[in-house]
Amino acid sequence: MSENGERERAARPEDLSRLFVERANAGDVDGLVALYEPDALLAFPPGQVTAGSQAIRQAYQRLLADRPTFTAGEQQPALRHGDLALTSTRLVGGGATVEVARRQPDGTWLWVIDQPNVLGS
16 A cells, blocks of 8 residues: 555556455455456356455455465466456466456556466466
8 A cells, every 4th residue: 555545556457466466465355356346257266256346355355364375477468459458367386367357437457357267277
């Protein structure tokens, strides 16, 4: 967070992955939820689809309860089309993520669809 208490916002779609790792490692559930549009879809827990801010908050509260450590993967260049971007990260140890981000009216980016592990380890 900045000195005035505001969280950094994603200026580019590629920023979302970095912000996720920083906030997850800090245990900042609200900061993670802030990376998503209010009606976003998250494919987590595995085999389920979580929809909307409240459900995403609950999923991340459960995930972060044991204080796991997240490692930044290899961010791939975003594929952009107008106000949409497809983002992807190769995860350390195998696996990959894929997300759809949308440019917001203020020019920042938020995820609207997040598939955190499309490949098995």
